[in-house]
Amino acid sequence: MAAVIPSRITALTKLRCSIFGTSYNPTGLRTGAKYLRARLRGPSMVKYYPPVINIAQLARKYPELELVDEVEEQRWQDVEDRKKRGKGAPKKAKSKADSRRVARKR
Amino acid sequence: MPNIRVLRDVKARHGVQANEIARRAYLYVARNQSLPPQVRHQAQLQLNTFGRYTRPTTVKNRCSETGRGRGIMSEFSLCRFQFRLKALRGELNGVHKASW
CATH class of the missing domain: 1.10.287.1480 (Helix Hairpins)
Incomplete structure (x- = not known):
């Protein structure tokens, strides 16, 4: 069998590319085309968690409905109860000396 | 929440x-x-x-019920324990406890 000339082989590859609509890239150069070809993943990512009804947001949007956020009400109630027992958050320090005193107490 | x-x-x-x-x-x-x-x-x-x-x-992917980050079944967006609970309650369509 006779040896095939390399130039004929490249010509054949070029022709093949033009026929099948692929790009001619004999050296395997990275063109970054895979980043454009890949499907967008964002839309399906956003849909992963089932939608949650945010009562606080709804109440702010429609004040005429007078919605009550029971979880938030309970939290406020707990904070008030704790304050009554003297377990509330400490007063904000007014000066450098105040904050130092608090640090020493601890 | x-x-x-x-x-x-x-x-x-x-x-x-x-x-x-x-x-x-x-x-x-x-x-x-x-x-x-x-x-x-x-x-x-x-x-x-x-x-x-x-x-x-x-x-x-995290558990949509508990927020757990490990042992997640992505198809249901649940962790393995919540998946078991829900499946046993019959809340997941087509999921059945295996028995043979």
Whole structure:
């Protein structure tokens, strides 16, 4: 069998590319085309968690409905109860000396 | 109410969706070896300016009931224990306890 000339082989590859609509890239150069070809993943990512009804947001949007956020009400109630027992958050320090005193107490 | 880790993940998911096309464009330029190196480098620098909640790798599937990050069945977005509870309650269509 006779040896095939390399130039004929490249010509054949070029022709093949033009026929099948692929790009001619004999050296395997990275063109970054895979980043454009890949499907967008964002839309399906956003849909992963089932939608949650945010009562606080709804109440702010429609004040005429007078919605009550029971979880938030309970939290406020707990904070008030704790304050009554003297377990509330400490007063904000007014000066450098105040904050130092608090640090020493601890 | 979802916990903070889930809320952060939701934030990341929305960030990824909002910036995906721009990021892809920069990725294409940065990874394209047929373009001049200066251009590719500039594109890479632009890519680095995107925030951390725009990268798809920051997104993690978490349990939609408890927010647990491990042992997740992504098809149901539940962790293994919540999956078991729900399946036994019959809340997951087509899921049946195996017995033979």
